[in-house]
Amino acid sequence: MQDDLEPLKKYAGDDWPLVEKNLLIHTLETDRDIILHLSDPKNARDLENAIRQRNPIGVALDPLNELGIGDLSKDVDMAATCREIGRISRTGNPDRAIIIATDALTGVAGMKKAFGFEAAGFGRNSKVLQFWSRASINVIPGTEDYTVLVLTCAKNNNGQMFSPFAVRFNPERLIYEVDQNFDVEALRREITGAKPVRFTLDMIRDLKFKEMEIKPLAKLISDQTGCGRSRAYELVREACKAKIWKFNKLTQTYAKA
C-alpha cells in the first residue's frame, strides 16, 4: 500500500492534503480486518457503522469476492451481495456513489469478451452484478507484462460508452497514463481473430487537409480510417514516398503534392 500511495502523493503534489482529508482506506492489519464477508451480520453492521460515521460521498469495494455472500457464481447469492452492498454503502445517504472491483475471466477467451456485444459478460461469476451496476469498465492486458492495460466500456446506462483506449504504466512516476500510440484495434483483431483491415494509401488519398505537422496528421488519419496511430505514421511516410503528399523541411509540415 505504501508503494501505491507514495507515487500518488507525488502525483497529487500540493493537493495531497485534500487526499489526506478525504480518503480513508480500510487496512488489513488484524484477523478481524481480513474476513469481511457480508454473510456475517456483524461484518455488515460494522461496515455500515463505519460508513454512517464518516459519511463519505462514495465507497469503493475491492475486491468483491472478499465481501461476497455465499457462492458468487449463483445469481441468488450475487443478488444478495449486491443488495447488501447497496444497503450498507448508501446507509444514511442514498446518493452515495459505489465502485466495485471484481475479477474477470482469464486467458484469451476472457479477453475476447472485453470487447463488443459480449463486453457486459467479461466479469467473473454471476452476471447479476453487471445488471445491478449502472456502468462497467473492463480492464485487459495490452502486453504480457501488464505494463499496458486496455480499458473498454462494458456498459454505461446513464451516458455514452467510451471507445477502448490503452494506458501505460509510467515506471518513473509509478502511475498509469494514457498511451495514444498503442494500437487497441490491432490487439482486438489479434485476440478476436477478426480479419485484419488493410489500411492502404487509397484510403487517405482523398483526405482533406491543409498543411499539417505529423502528429495532428496522424491523428486525423487514425480518426478517419480507424487505423492505429503507428500505422497512421507509416501511411504518412508511404504517401510522401508515393509523392501523394510532400514534406516541407523548413516548416516540418506535410501537404498535398
Add this chain to the structure above:
Amino acid sequence: MDGALLDKKQLAERLRLRVRVNVGHYLDIVRDKKTRRDAIEQAQQTIIAARDETTEFVDVGSSGRNGSELSFRSPSEILAMPRNPAANFLGDRLLGVALSLVVAGIGGIGKSRLLLQLLVAFITERIWLASRRTTPKGNLGCWSKRKTESRGCRMT
C-alpha cells in the same frame, strides 16, 4: 416614488403583492418543517423499537426515498426535481451521485492501483489517467465538486 411617503392604500397594495408573491416560498417552509417533524417522529419510534429487544427491529435503512417502503414519483415530480450540475464524477456519467461502477479485470492486473489513482484524481480534480498536458482518448475525465466543498471519496 422611491423615497416618497406612501399613502395607506398604496402601502396595503404593496404588502398584499409581497405576500402573494411569497406564498409559495412560505408553503415550502411549512412542508419542509412537516417533513422534518415526521422524520424526527419516525426516528424516535425507531430508537424505541431498537432499544426494546423483545420486539423485532425494523430496518429503516432500506426504505424508499419518499417515506414509503418503495420510491414512487409522478412524471411532473420527476421533471421538477432539481438537477445537480456536480452529480457527474467520471466521464459521461460513468460514476456519479447514486451511481455504481464495476471495474472488472483478472487478478493482479492492476485494478486496485487504477482505482486508487481514480480516487486521488477525483479528490484533487485531476483527469484520471491523463499525463499533465494531454487529454485522454475517449474523453475520460474526473470531475467533482469544488475542492473546498469536497466531502470525500473513501475506499473500504
